[in-house]
Amino acid sequence: MKNSKPLSNRIKVTSEVGRxxxxxxxxxxRGLGKVVxxxxQDWLFxxxxxxxTMRRNEYDYYxxxxxxxxxxDKIKGKLSAIDNDNNRSFYKPGVEGYFNSDRVIDLQRLLCEVLEEEVVRTTLIASICGIERCSFQTQQELGTYDSDExxxxxxxxSLPDKRMLFAPLPNLIFTRDIGIIINDHILLNKPAKSARTRESLLAQYIFFHHPLFAGYRDKIIEIPNNENHFLLPNDEKISDYNRTTLEGGxxxxxxxxxxxxxxxxxxxxxxxxxxMKLLFERNVVDTITIIQIPKKRDYMHIDTVFTQVKKNMWVLLSSLARQGDESKKKDVLHFFAPKAMxxxxxxxxxxxxxEHKPIEIENLEDLLTDxxxxxxxxxxxxxFIYSGNNEFPFGEREQWTDSCNLLALKDGVVIGxxxxxxxxEAFREAGFRVIKAADLLEKFEQGELSPDTISDTYIMLPSSELSRARGGSHCMSMPLLRDEL
Structure with missing residues (x-):
């Protein structure tokens, strides 16, 4: 395999589809199992x-x-032993037998490692107890646990004895939202809802203290608050003209x-x-396109509406793709779209x-083509591949279960x-191999296919439970390093 050598602590992302x-x-x-x-709704799940089921039958395949x-090297030839371990030790950070990769990195492992530093440990316990309004006794109790726990x-x-101290963070499986790599810079995001405040705090400590990011401290970008943010009403539904919130999706x-x-x-x-101001000042990018989409739960982020499949191919929701008058003439479904959309x-x-001379682009397809x-x-x-193969009502139905939210492992190979x-069906018509995750893994094990040579493939991830969370494979990833195209 080409990618079995150890990586340096490189971080760089220049596209959505580079290897x-x-x-x-x-x-x-275990917090996901505590959602009632x-x-x-309060916990944004x-x-x-x-x-x-979510773990064993779905996410483990991911x-x-x-x-x-x-x-x-962490997995080839070992699938049978991994699958036969009822304790799932392979998947659990801090447990003997954990895969412990420096390429596929669980946020929990990084958090554990930064908690080994006493100053970080003490200040993070105090910070979390502050935002969660815990008692001093609870703060002292937390100090008795090892870093893994x-x-x-x-x-x-929740504590090992199943007592709940504060709300779980069920959305942390969507690591895309905590930050994003822009070339060799790290943009830390600001969640829109107070239920994700602890996620944001944990991310700050990880990115500013973990050795993996040591060479990038001066390239971490934090979005400044509105200088008068403390005067704004606390209502999260207030007009967004002065509110500073941004998520990685x-x-x-x-x-x-x-x-x-x-x-x-x-x-x-x-x-x-x-x-935009910060990135232009630092000369990180030359062009920034701002895409305003309807503020609807259906379209929570732009990656729920479209993602890239390969250099010349995108998957998207057609009712939001073709908005111009000429485009609408070609779109037999446009009259189903509400006027507000x-x-x-x-x-x-x-x-x-x-910056003072922006251009307006008529529709999403023109932008993505360019x-x-x-x-x-x-x-x-x-x-373009359309959600639901552009058939009413399947476009909207399947977009709701993340048909447009795909992670590209390499140009033309995606997980969904x-x-x-x-x-x-639309992917098959476009010439893609559509294959179940289990079947592909078996072919890898038998040497019939290889990740290095496979092309134009949609890998089907089991999703009966994962899809309930309203986030797809794109949401469940924060790429740190991709090959340049």
């Missing part, structure tokens, strides 16, 4: 899930696939000098402007040094959910 070499994930933890219906593509407590909200590094930022239910225009969709492109052809140099015709039948 993935390193990423952050977080496996479903009465608090699910769409539904309650069956934790053991981990195995990632390791086979990114760190095959303390990391689990901070994430799950709304940021895409589509080309070395071009960044997309979505303004959505979770990311405000004010935050997008602040990021078309009014709320807007695309503005800004250039470094000419990125493929002019930013990435695609020679082939730019193609197995339940979106019409979208899978």
């Amino acid at each position: 993935l070499r390193r990423l952050l994930i977080h496996s479903p933890d 219906p009465s608090k699910a 769409e539904d309650i899930v069956h934790l053991d 981990v195995k696939l990632l390791l086979y593509f990114l760190d095959p 303390l990391a689990k407590i901070f994430i799950s909200g 709304d940021v895409m590094m589509v080309a070395p000098r071009h960044l997309l930022i979505g303004c959505s239910e979770r990311t405000t225009l004010y935050a997008a402007q602040q990021v 078309t009014e709320d969709m807007k695309i503005m492109q800004f250039f470094k040094g000419l 990125i493929s052809q002019n930013d990435l140099g695609a020679k082939e015709q730019v193609k 959910y197995d339940r979106n039948d019409k979208t899978l």
